[in-house]
Amino acid sequence: MGKETATTPKRGFVSDGENVPEARRRTDDQNVTHLELMLGQIANYCPVISRNTVVKNSTSLTQIWQAIRLHYGFQLTGSHFLDFNSISLNPDERPEDLYQRLISFIEDNLLTTAGRISHHGSFPTPDEELTPSLENMVVLIWLRLIHPDLPQLVKQRYGTELRSQTLATLKPEISVALDSSLDEVHTTADAKILRTTTKDLLTSYKTTQNRETTTSHTTTLIENEKSSTFRDILSRLLLTMKPIDGPPVSVRVDPAPGFTPLVSDQTLLKLGISLEVGRIKNPNKSPVAERAIQELEGELLRQEPGGGPVTPLGLSIATARMNSRVRSHGLSAHELRRRSQVTNQQIPLSDREVILRQHSRRLANHPYSFRSKNHRRPSNNTVAKVGDLVYLTCDGSKDKGRERYIVTSTDDNWFYIRKFLGAQLRSKTYQVHPSECIVIPQFYSSMPFRRSYPNDSSEVSEYKDTDHDIPLTDADQVSNDAAPSQGQSLLVEEPPEVDPPPDIPELLSQPVEDADTAAVIPSSDPLSSLPTRPKRIVWSGATDLY
Incomplete structure (x- = not known):
């Protein structure tokens, strides 16, 4: 195709020849017009x-596409591909429109023979095409841009289909169910991002350390569970509670992945804030904070019975109601600041008296709390040594059995254990209290293994040196249903000598004297000199253990 000029009005087109079917045959004027x-x-x-x-x-x-690129300033260069990182979901944009932008950007940056971009020093011979792997990558980035947790949900929902199909193949089906998937992701995220920070103002008169007592509630919504987000929110909340040059404070947190790196964070340490991470295997790491979160969730449920996302305004209203609630000491969180929440009049209040009254109530409640939480179980004084296998009481579940752990070291009050997963010994060490462990007993049975005998009434099993034929007498008190026919003999097998372990009571060494169930052997029998140990009485197809 050439340019249209006065000398070449038909741009070099000629009429189609006879080799073109007549139905598709065009003249030069028709080609120029089209x-x-x-x-x-x-x-x-x-x-x-x-x-x-x-x-x-x-x-x-x-050439037309190059002119458009030149006008808008996005030439096809190696650096233009980095603009892919700036693509994001706009507020009013549909997810399908975002996918079209992503796939168009990738297709526009594919290498061509006419381009001026080389790869590892050579130009592509054929034009690059969109490969299946690259298309899968575009779909994955599309899901992550919509919501960071969406790829994991898609993996759970479509795990069976993904065994035999690619992610790009399932993209139409994922798009149809995208609204329900986002609702599920948002519901899970709303449950995860709600956090409550409790402020501790009371001091124990005995230990002069901060008591685990909730005085007032300060709440906030967080965007994600990254360490940087936790650090900023903790700094903002705690700096409003403590003087910046005052004594340091310690915050007890659970061993979440976002909290663990903050233990040695220099920014928090400079502000006088340190984190105390609870033990992983302790389900009661921070009971006061967990109780405060439960109370806040109940308040939000009463406020919005239909549920839904938690808004900053709704969270502030629920927190204000909790801080206005009168507690067991007769005051609310507002009134502990020595001002009435109704009249704003000053209240004569002594912190020491509040501390002593609360400490007395706790001491009086200890016996009832012990009986309520003990569930009639005896105290667990676990004694274990290095190399013993143990279970953990907190691992109890209806879905699977308890995990096995091995004791690697001990000190005065703690066990240090490592997990067995199949036949592997994991490297991570857990610190647990002896009362949280259940030692797996090393039990060895002194009874011989059961043997199978032929179920043929005409044959009796014979064993060398250990089997003796003993005729039945009138003293044998055997029921008529289980007794052998007349003339048939009993076969008594002497079990091999096995010494019981020292830690197992030698209950099997006692003779059986129950006349209702045992076959009594006359004392005049020559076998009466044998040791009175449990005998196996065998007759036609039946085996009883005495």
């Missing part, structure tokens, strides 16, 4: 480019 109609439509959609540049002066679609 081409100018297509170029005119392109010019209509791109009014910023001169119409003559598109309709008359263009020789290929590549």
Whole structure:
């Protein structure tokens, strides 16, 4: 295709020859008309480019596309591919529109033979095409841009289909169910991002250390569970509670991945804030904070019975109601600041008296709390040594059995254990209290293994040196249902000598004297000199253990 000039009005087109089917045969004038109609439509959609540049002066679609790139300033270069990182979901944009932007950007940056970009020093011989792996990557990035937790949910929902299909193949099905998937992700996220920070103002008169007592509630909503987000929120909340140059404070947290790196964070340490991470295997790491969160969740449920996302305004209203609630000491969180929450009059209040009354109530409640939480179980004084296998009481579940752990070291009050997973010994060490462990007993049975005997009434098993035929007498008190027929003999097998372990009572060494169930052997029998140990009485197809 050439340019349209006065000397070449037909742009080099000629009429189709006879080798073209007659139904598709076009003259040179028809070809020029169809081409100018297509170029005119392109010019209509791109009014910023001169119409003559598109309709008359263009020789290929590549030239038109290059002119558009030159106008908008996004030439096809290696650095242009880095702009892919700036693509995000706009507030009013549909997820499907975002996917089209992503796939268009990738297709636009594929290497071509006409391009000027080389790869590892060589230019591509054929034009690059969109491979299945690259298409899967685009779908994965699309899901992450919609919501960071969406890829994990798609993996759970479509795990069976993904065994035999690619992610790009399931993209239409994922798009149809995207609204329900986002609702599930948002519901889970709302439950995870709600955190409550409790402020401790009371001091024990005995230990002069901060008591675990909730005086007032300060709440906030967090965007994610990254360490940087936790650090900023903890700094903002605690700096409003303590003087910046005052004594340091310690915050007890659970061993979440976002809290663990903050133990040695220099920013928090400079502000006088340190974190105390609870033990992983202790389900009661921070009971006061957990109780405060439960109370806040109950308040939010009363406030919005239908549920839904938690808004900052709704969270502030629920927190204000909790701080206005009168507690067991007769005061609310507002009134502990020595001002009435109704009249704003000053209240004569002594912190020491509040501390002593609360400490007395706790001491009086200890016996009842002990009986309530003990569940009639005896105290667990676990004694274990290095190398013993133990279970943990907190690992009890209805879905699977308890995990096994091995004791690697001990000190005065703690066990240090490592987990067995199948036949592997994990490297992570857990610190647990002896009362949380259940030692797996090392039990060895002194009874011989059961043997199978033929179920044929005409044959009796014979064993060398250990089997003796003993005829039945009138003293044998055997029921008529289980007794052998007349003339048939009993077979008594002497079990091999096995010494019981020293830690197991030798209950099996006692003779059986129950006349209702045992077959009594007369004392005149020559076998009466044998040791009175449990015997196996065998007859036709039946085996009883005495």
